[in-house]
Amino acid sequence: MVQHYDALIVGGGPAGSTMARTLTQKGYRTLVVDKQTFPRDKTCAGWVTPAVLDVLDIDPQDYARNNVMQPIHRFRIGMMGQDAVENDHGSEPVSYGIRRCEFDHYLLERSGSERAEGVKFKSLERTEEGEWCLNGEYQAPLVIGAGGHFCPVASFIGEGPGSHETAVTAKEVEFEMTPEQSERCQVRGDTPELWFCRDLQGYAWVFRKGNYLNIGLGREDPDNLKNHLQDFVQGMQAEGRIPEELPSKFKGHAYLLYDHAERPLIDDGILLIGDAAGLAYTQSGEGIRPAIESAIMAAEVIESTSDYSAAALQPYADRLRERFGQKEVEKQGGLAIPEWAKMRVAAPLMKTHWFTKRVVTERWFLHEHVPTLETAS
Template sequence: MEYYDVIIVGAGPSGSTLANALRNSGKRILVLDKQTFPRDKTCAGWVTPAVMDSLGIDLEEYGSSHTLQPISQFRIGMMGQKAVENDHGEVVSYGIRRCEFDNYLLDRVTSPKELGTPVKSLTQEGGNWVVNNTWQAPLVVGAGGHFCPVAKLLGNGPGSHETVVAAKEIEFEMTPEQAERCQARGDTPELWFCKDLKGYAWVFRKGNYLNIGLGREDNHKLTEHLNAFVDDMKATGRIPEDVPGRFKGHAYLLYDHAERPLVDDGLILIGDAAGLAYTQSGEGIRPAIESALMAADLIWDLEDFSAQALQPYGEAIAKRFGNRSENQQSGLQIPDWVKAPLASTLMKSHWFTRKVVTEKWFLHQEVPPLEMAQI
């Protein structure tokens, strides 16, 4: 049996960020993940400058060997209507490929890693948690996404009682012929809202890579909506007609709809395992990174890992992201006044699509950078 101070289950952005943030804390850290890296990850794949700053990533260094698509414009519309383009006059976000980005973050981690290792058992023994009868620690962090095995131990665990947003997407490298025919531009991601505002689709070009996807609250109609969107994008020349391969799916919780407890005795959830994706957009990378940094700030000097001792993390999450809504409505949190017949008109407005949809819902420009005491 190998002993650690902290075992992190999940080596994605939240797990690797936590491990890296605790590098000089004096604690022995083990990172587990069921997959090997680099890995394919279903995600549109853009990050704001706030994320890159929080991670301490040198943009020039990262971009020299990884895909880094500067974004200065957005093309936004409601399906069936003409889109509105807004030029922000500066870089407001960056396109990344998750297979590269996640691997880059994990490579920075100096702690021991056990990749390609699913959690088969997680039990308590003598005040410690024991993983796979091989590793033990007084604290286990769930960073394994929506279906994280650690999340199963808190509250009612992942299940049918949760309001889940489901998405399907594909990312592929275009041939020269496809790239020439594709009208989507790298500096201008496209967001297309469903007419009922219960989801949205996207077309996002990163150099010669193209990412296409759609996310909705009603999973049973997801494929139908996706196929209609893809057909429309092909017909209008936004994407090539010969899109290869199959669309891959994933699920996630929106922050205001998640009911998972964040801590228990010797347990803490971060990132998508905690259900932290922004309710307005479904974007989860910034909340994942920030939750990991907040967890590291608490764990740094902590020796007592009781639920009471870990509770300040939950309070920090509520302070940063707000108290979870008591009204557990399904779907993206779009204000009722937007859902009214006025919605189609608003989506034609340069002011609304820029100031509300882009800058507030997707870029969260009004949210100040995260400040940490230890990190």
């Protein structure tokens, strides 16, 4: 028997759970469909800014009672092959380290939505009533794609994930250190480390959250990713900053940067949010804040209309552009800076406290210049 809902949300990550919670609180009957069962492992460096916690109405102290919540006060930043610069951002946390397996489960649990976990996307078809039917089991007038870079809903309405877009490919590992490893590890919990590749095509990170350590590297050219990661890890081990023995398997994932994404965001009765829409910040690759904000903006557009045609949902795409700016792929003209010039300037800048603190950290990674999202509620 087919089950009827007001909205089907494909993907239970931060974007999907935020959408589910926002709509459910407004009286919509929603269903979150995810191929995995929560809590599930999720590859992600894992940190959230106070702006994210504010819009999600999460108290850090309350969350920390049952979950990892690592306050961040400093950053250690450098270009590979150079000495790092360490900057202190004050007594108040400027960000928090979280474990995505815990964070995503927490958000989904509190969403209040019905859930179909462990259910793979198999088919999406139009019914005679003009609604959508997922897997021949779940029906609704609206489908929201929130399944990340490889979201099947994104593939359904476009040419397919990554078909003509430049994606960042990353490999990382997160593990709990032994007491001996924890004692020897020189990386401090309140001070994540960011190391930029000399060709400016990506960066690596080492991030400690209590006894958990996350190590990874992401690049826009995936061909040399394995070699770059291997060199970085060996260098960190040689300096004694990370344990010599690491789990052998680094997990890979991919995401689209907002400036480079060319995906359609809407169709009749369909919306894409979060990484499925390609909204990760261009400089840092962070996707959690854009994911959550896109879900809230989409929910407000949904609430404002009973017409789910592409034309009626267009205000969502307009709000995204207003919030995140015009994409580089949409811009015409302008002065292109040669790559050699960028690299020549970057090396000395990465040695300065002003650039690493005011630009790299506060602007690129913390987005302190971006005000908290204003909502209709």
